[in-house]
Amino acid sequence: MRNMAGVLFYMEVFMPTPENVKPFKTYDEQISLLKSRGLIISDDDKAREILKRMNYYRLSAYSLTLRKDDVFYPGVSIEDIVALYDFDAKLRSIIFEYSSKVETTLRAYIAYYHAQKYGPLGYLNNQNFDNELNHSKFLSELFNNIHRSSDVFVIHHRENKEAIYPIWVAIEETTFGALSKMYKNMLVEDRNAIAREYYGLSREYVENFTQCASVARNISAHGARLYNRVKMRPSVDLPKRLKSVIDNDKPAAYLYAIFALLPDSEKYPMLTQIARAFRKYPFAKPQYLGLPENWFSLFESIQ
Known part of the structure; x- marks a missing residue:
């Protein structure tokens, strides 16, 4: 009971409200987002396999040196991120x-x-x-x-x-x-x-x-x-x-x-x-x- 009370307290006090949580995006939506930010993706099927293997959030961490304010530098491709x-x-x-x-x-x-x-x-x-x-x-x-x-x-x-x-x-x-x-x-x-x-x-x-x-x-x-x-x-x-x-x-x-x-x-x-x-x-x-x-x-x- 004490553990359950602790869980409920955490949910009431610390659980983020829905508007503060980024919405789920499918692989195709993730690819569209990356393209909109200037990342070169020439093969959507290949990019989809990369995202399945790496996880979007992990991929994003390796791209930090390749972009500024969420916009990729000219010429950067998804293969460059995979190389890192x-x-x-x-x-x-x-x-x-x-x-x-x-x-x-x-x-x-x-x-x-x-x-x-x-x-x-x-x-x-x-x-x-x-x-x-x-x-x-x-x-x-x-x-x-x-x-x-x-x-x-x-x-x-x-x-x-x-x-x-x-x-x-x-x-x-x-x-x-x-x-x-x-x-x-x-x-x-x-x-x-x-x-x-x-x-x-x-x-x-x-x-x-x-x-x-x-x-x-x-x-x-x-x-x-x-x-x-x-x-x-x-x-x-x-x-x-x-x-x-x-x-x-x-x-x-x-x-x-x-x-x-x-x-x-x-x-x-x-x-x-x-x-x-x-x-x-x-x-x-x-x-x-x-x-x-x-x-x-x-x-x-x-x-």
């Missing part, structure tokens, strides 16, 4: 791939270092971490994940090892976000030790970059738009050489955070894949990610 959509999808796949490599590397560093210093079960002791409450939250999430897991190595320890999980087993069940928080909650000396694996990055950079890499991976996994994204949170703690050329809340900054955390063998391949995406979709411009024109050589120079 496809570029963004490719960029998300690159971010997902390389942020996953960052996650795997950090997981390996933490598991090895922590087991070596505190033993296989030292991660259970809150005295080995900076904040007891954050440690408790981490363990709660971790063991919920372990309880739900059907991974072979978890089942083996559940059935044959009295459900005792060494850190190198347990840590495989952490999300990237939880792993980032675990690192941030380790004792300062331990964070410093692991940061040294990143050749020149301080623990403050590693903390910030891993959090940002986790956010970027989540955005990519859920298919959210990165192209022309106005602002991202948290801000990236960029090195001095980048602060004057890249805004710390743009996708470009997040690309750098991932790049900086990668093993050296993965850095150039990541840059190459991004450059290849720009070549394949030349209608996409680096500036709408917050990247300067010389982004490739700039990133390379800060390795």
Whole structure:
């Protein structure tokens, strides 16, 4: 009853009145609207399939750089918008791939270092971490994940090892976000030790970059738009050489955070894949990610 009362209250107070809600439009009406705003559509059937696949609202978001006051710039076609959509999808796949490599590397560093210093079960002791409450939250999430897991190595320890999980087993069940928080909650000396694996990055950079890499991976996994994204949170703690050329809340900054955390063998391949995406979709411009024109050589120079 209480939930129903809450729903009714929401409907009475917050539900928009019909005159404030845009009316439903069929695909043909959406096509007519886009044409009336100057978008070139030469094949209505093709445009209809695009709208079915993309959703008008999503399509509209990718056209923001191609119009002003709802009027498209001369020569812009629906295929141009689709090219931006496809570029963004490719960029998300690159971010997902390389942020996953960052996650795997950090997981390996933490598991090895922590087991070596505190033993296989030292991660259970809150005295080995900076904040007891954050440690408790981490363990709660971790063991919920372990309880739900059907991974072979978890089942083996559940059935044959009295459900005792060494850190190198347990840590495989952490999300990237939880792993980032675990690192941030380790004792300062331990964070410093692991940061040294990143050749020149301080623990403050590693903390910030891993959090940002986790956010970027989540955005990519859920298919959210990165192209022309106005602002991202948290801000990236960029090195001095980048602060004057890249805004710390743009996708470009997040690309750098991932790049900086990668093993050296993965850095150039990541840059190459991004450059290849720009070549394949030349209608996409680096500036709408917050990247300067010389982004490739700039990133390379800060390795």
